[in-house]
Amino acid sequence: MLDQKIIEQLEALAGKENVLTSKADMVAYSYDATADMPNQTPDVVVLPTSSEMVQQIVNLARENKISIYPRGAGTNLSGGTIPLKKGIVLSFQKMNQILEIDAANLTARVQPGVVINALNSAVAEHGLIYPPDPGTVATATMGGSAAENSGGLRGLKYGVTKNYIMGMEVVLANGDKVRFGGKTVKNVTAYDFSNLFVGSEGTLGIITELTAKLIPAPKYRRTMMGIFKTIADAGNAVAGIIAAQVIPATLEIMDQMTIKTVEDFAKIGLPTDAKALLLIEVDGNSEDVVVNEAEAVMKVVTENNGDLQAANTDQERDQLWTARRNALPALASLNNTVVLEDATVPRSHITDMLVACEEIGKKYDLTLGTFGHAGDGNLHPTILCDKYDEDEISRVHKAVDEIFKAALNYGGTLSGEHGIGIAKMKYLEDELGKSGTNLMRNIKLSLDPENVLNPGKMVPMQEV
């Protein structure tokens, strides 16, 4: 428990209305969207309203050796916002202003609490979009998605969050406020701090402002579904589309387990005997190019023994997307716990990895469905299980171990977009080696020597 004096100091510097201490509030901030994680209530939740206030809170916390957990909307998927060692949750819901939209320079300056969709609504009237689109765009914040380097469905063509953060203001563990980057497309002044803090999961500093890159919204799109009798056909179609030098905005895959579950859940007429579906969308600013790309994609699907379903209207597009949008909720409805992984492999190993996931699911007698972003090799093997069934959970853990082993064997990575957080710390050395985890710890300690910022996440603090 925090000393009442600390709470009073927090109230004095942040205002009583911005300091939460009720039991109900503490429970609400004790978890995030990750399954199979420890829950832990914080001592207090503070809702800062300025970067100066964040500096004061950080100074107070550091001087009193209290842990701080920066938090956006808590939609993250590796346990990154859980207040493991109690202390202060800093929730950015009140720093939610869009400070500037600069259409001439294609940039926006925002506070960290701005919801991704809110930014997209605001820039739409300039004909612009902010492309990163994690599944949670309707609730996830710019600060949280920057800290996690969120990916999403458009990663193949448009890249991920780090490709769209041009500058930042960050409060460091020593209380300093640093601004870097900005509106220039090129900038080699200093180390690339923006990319260091993006994806650092709140362990290196607290983001208090962001300069984001915008792009013109694509004017045309075509959406289609490929239906395949084998996983290999679907995997070959993915490779074939890239080989045809078409880069779709979206190139999503679903395995049979996912197809069946979505169909049971949403009754939208999916072919439940199919072994795999691809959902493909091409877009751009020239109708001719988009049409040509769609035709090239359809040719590849057919050549790889796929049946085609193309959307001719917005309504038909929505129907095709319903399948993909329902993948996670449908799977989640099957049991009380959804273990959602994001093992990622080079694109050429998509088929191998899908087959490996299916085999691992069978081996451990688990309900395992895989869907994900086939175009960038970012798969979501998803295990449905009962967290009260100890035997099953132990099989889940073994299966997850094997999934990551397989991903690394195929030249892949532990996490394509969900981050390390608590969930994947134990695998980190398998990918980075001792020298790599030591390098992480060195950098962490140079910025946060007392381990005040989001302790217990991402960085193994024991020397190996």
Added chain:
Amino acid sequence: MLDQKIIEQLEALAGKENVLTSKADMVAYSYDATADMPNQTPDVVVLPTSSEMVQQIVNLARENKISIYPRGAGTNLSGGTIPLKKGIVLSFQKMNQILEIDAANLTARVQPGVVINALNSAVAEHGLIYPPDPGTVATATMGGSAAENSGGLRGLKYGVTKNYIMGMEVVLANGDKVRFGGKTVKNVTAYDFSNLFVGSEGTLGIITELTAKLIPAPKYRRTMMGIFKTIADAGNAVAGIIAAQVIPATLEIMDQMTIKTVEDFAKIGLPTDAKALLLIEVDGNSEDVVVNEAEAVMKVVTENNGDLQAANTDQERDQLWTARRNALPALASLNNTVVLEDATVPRSHITDMLVACEEIGKKYDLTLGTFGHAGDGNLHPTILCDKYDEDEISRVHKAVDEIFKAALNYGGTLSGEHGIGIAKMKYLEDELGKSGTNLMRNIKLSLDPENVLNPGKMVPMQEV
């Protein structure tokens, strides 16, 4: 002078043929492509042939407190490779193998000494390109350009070096070898080390292998020149092209001083009464789109009172490019010293910055021409001077101070693509503040506590 024992140890671990000590060799490694810098010969030059050899050299150097300067082709433009504190230059000319071209995953794995153009030649047969194109592609190396985060003429559409480095092997100052990143498009495992080492100018680690991203080579292009009577018209045309949602592959500007000098030098019929030229190239994989974009560009040029010259053949394209290619050599021919800056502003301030450069040149009675990458706000104000004329050099220094002040006033940055090196250290705090320079030093010290790697560059080592 280094102890002869150290030279013998280097010969023992690297082979006599890979250790240079002659006076002539030391002079050859005492400078880079930057004007107005101190020259300093190293004690010894070592040409490593493996990352293990690099580890051994680093360990020997650290234990004996000898400085190490990693070096590619030495084409850098901020003094970054000058062996300021003597010691060992590590030249990567013998680690020049392309290890793998993986067309399915659009990646190449290379040693740091591979010349950029050599990689492009090798991937051309797969229909691919490595887009970053600093002016020195024919000699600059992949390792050097990664360490400097080189930009170039295609930055606006295709981005800079950091956008194309997906993974690395790096030898750290403690002798550890670390591998991170790889062939996956998405990767959020660990901090973003690739982007930390890219642009770190050899101060954090020594790059011994790179995984680079490739893209399909664009099939079509159109090239044209806009000739303007005022700088404002040219600046407005740049803004107008972006506002028309065309992103040219190249959008280069030249002021009157540069136009006149190039014409005197190359006699290619440039309009010497023009106040500014824009060289514009659009490219892509659809001829229709490229033609449409070219038409949109030409419309914008005309609307902004520009005269047009379009290339209808490859030969005519080469003629247009001759002007841009000759900008630097032409200016350089005017006097014995070329001070080439790269102050960078948000695109919307291009006109302001061009005017400011012109006025600063007049104020200090200097021969100052400006050319550069208008599309991304990255300008090269270039001062031709006589390094033996003390009075002139002192005016040059004052002019450069004012150029950077102007760039920062317009929301710009000290360096768009040349780096900080020795040349811009004194301005760093103006952009980053004390807290930012302290952050740089903290990171530097956490990775290289004894300041062995490229000392005296980029990072102010005195606490401020």
